[in-house]
Amino acid sequence: MEEWAFPTRYDQDYLPDPDSPYWFPVRETMDPAERDAAVLVRLREVMEYAYANSTFYKDKWDGAGLKPADITSFEAFEQVPVVTKAEMRESQANHPPFGDYTCVDRSEIHHIHGTSGTTGAPTAFALGRRDWEVIADNQARILWGMGVRPGDTVFVAALFSLYLGSWGAMTAAERLRCNVLPFGAGAHGMTARAVNWLARIKPAAFYATPSYALRLAEVAEKEKIDPREFGLKVMFFSGEPGASVPSVRKAIEDSFGATVIDCGTMAEMTPFMSASATAGTPDGMLLWQDIVWHEVCDPDTFRTVPYGSEGTPVYTHLERTSQPMIRLASNDLTRWVLEDNPCGRTYPKLPDGVYGRIDDMIHIRGENVYPTEVDNYLRTVENYGGEHQIIVRRTGSMDEMIVRAETTLPEGQRSDFEQNTGSGLQSFLGVRVTFESVDADTLERAEHKSRRVVDERTHR
Ligand code: 8LH
Known part of the structure; x- marks a missing residue:
């Protein structure tokens, strides 16, 4: 497997063969059982690391009577208690500002982001310097899978503030040697300006929330500009359901004439693009299991449900060292399958994306x-x-x-x-x-x- 090590440090000069649809051909197309075997070893390593470096995980797992060394099978891993957002908020309240699940010194923290809601206590996300580099690499690899290439212009039309979506898309595109237009969103009159910039710069790729793309199409119509004139090749979306909702997806495709790609897990799980469609498998989302371990679980027992069934995603970082999430409960709903993907990647897939939050x-x-x-x-x-x-x-x-x-x-x-x-x-x-x-x-x-x-x- 290419560059498979923990802690991870990728070769920052690496780029795949320009003709290859894959960034890492071996990791992306290998026998899933073989990949899972390597992931199981990694899960133990990440747990050893978190146990040694955070009182949060040590206390949680001691309380559950388990040790990282016990994780010798996926059945054992499924007994690891999930982490909830409420626990993270409590940990940050008791151990401000980043909580006792943070495994690196403050001097290693490179970016601070956070939940962007206006009600309730916000949660801070501390991303380590090494992690930021690895995140960029992971997501550059996924953008490559979407068909984005070095030299392409990537237009980022999402809030540049606490929200990790925009920054994650930007850093990935930078690592891919794209030219990035970090346009942002949310300021007064910005959508009409975005329309004009898109028409002028004609980027190859575009990132936003699906709602915002539809808003942009409406504003373009008012400005008497056909969004197809932007010449976009790929539009990738995260943050909310939409890109996998058939009629929403079709409305975006029809308006812009571009390939629509759904991606995204949770900000805490950045590299959040670890669930993402590809150019060759543009529908649903593939679960890039060698970047983040995705389980779809029964929402009561948090045991995985069989392929073909519905459940809630539970996520585990395989490469993060700053705030590694180990079995983070998403509270979302989806269905997963394992079948042949037209792009040749051997990952499981969420054929209908993530439909929404259980609470909603x-x-x-x-x-x-x-x-x-x-x-x-x-x-x-x-x-x-x-x-x-x-x-x-x-x-x-x-x-x-x-x-x-x-x-x-x-x-x-x-x-x-x-x-x-x-x-x-x-x-x-x-x-x-x-x-x-x-x-x-x-x-x-x-x-x-x-x-x-x-x-x-x-x-x-
Ligand atoms: C989604 C999707 C999706 C996220 N389909 N629902 O954008 C990715 C990251 C940065 C993000 O949005 O994180 P945040 O703000 O923590 O929100 C996570 C929630 O957003 C997630 O639990 C889902 O409910 C939703 N979400 N991407 C459907 N592609």
């Missing part, structure tokens, strides 16, 4: 609804105005769901639209829905991750 699932009269299903349906409806809200209300002991969607139709001509879309949505979701329409361009557009659910229930 709406329970209506015994049925579960994902907000992304509403999005998926509405984007297929003629005269849909491009944005919607989902309001969840409790009346008595029942939850009620109201979908408020924009339409391009003028008032007075909406009754068929409302009736047909309401009943279509109801049969698509299999739950009762109250449907309302509003004028196009009246609901707020996301500059980052969309928040379409307005939960009016006081408790769940």
Whole structure:
């Protein structure tokens, strides 16, 4: 296996053969059982390292009665208790600012990022200098898999602040010897400026959240610029479901005429692109198991579910030394499979991407609804105005769901639209829905991750 060592240090001058679709042909196409055997040894090494360098992991595993040396099988590894975000917040509160799961000295920390929510205590992410280099290398390798090449211009249209998505995309593109346009997002008037820069620079690749790409397409239309004129080859997305939601994906492909690639796990798990599609397998996300070990688990027992089944992703770093995450529970939902991938990589795959967070699932009269299903349906409806809200209300002991969607139709001509879309949505979701329409361009557009659910229930 190419450059397989822990702690990891990649050759910073390495670039693959220009004709190779793979950065590391052996690691990417090897027999999965052989790869898994190497990963198992690595899991033990990472655990030995974390046990020796962090009181968090030592106390957690001592409490569970296990030692890194016990991890001689994946069955044993699945008994390692998961790490939750609540534990990380508690650790940072008790051991400020980075928590006692940080395994390096403060002088080794190269970047500090954090959760970007405005409510609740933020969590700080401390990324070591060596880790930053390895992250860049890992993600350059994944960008190579997406078809991005040295010399390509990569336009990064995501918030440059605490959010790791933008910085991760930038550092990866730099390592790949691309030219990077760290445009950012979120400032007043920036989307119209992005449209003009895209039209002028004509980058090969583009990174953002899927919501923001659709916003950009709307603004381009207002500016009378066809997004296809940007000449984009690859658009890669992370941060929220969308790139694997069929109608959202199609809307982006149709607007921009580029290949859409879904990627992304969690900021704590950076290199977060370790789940990513490739140019040759553009649908779903492959799990690059030699970079991060991805398990899809039963959300109650945290044991892996068989391929073909649904569960929650649990992630383990294989190359991080600063804040290694060992069995981090994501609280997301997905389904995984292991089958032949057209690109030749032998990784398992999430064929439908990550559908959403367990907490965001709406329970209506015994049925579960994902907000992304509403999005998926509405984007297929003629005269849909491009944005919607989902309001969840409790009346008595029942939850009620109201979908408020924009339409391009003028008032007075909406009754068929409302009736047909309401009943279509109801049969698509299999739950009762109250449907309302509003004028196009009246609901707020996301500059980052969309928040379409307005939960009016006081408790769940
Ligand atoms: C996703 C996806 C995806 C993330 N499909 N849901 O962008 C990657 C990193 C930087 C990120 O967004 O981290 P953050 O802010 O911690 O959010 C992680 C959550 O975002 C994750 O648990 C998912 O719920 C969601 N997410 N990428 C679907 N490609």
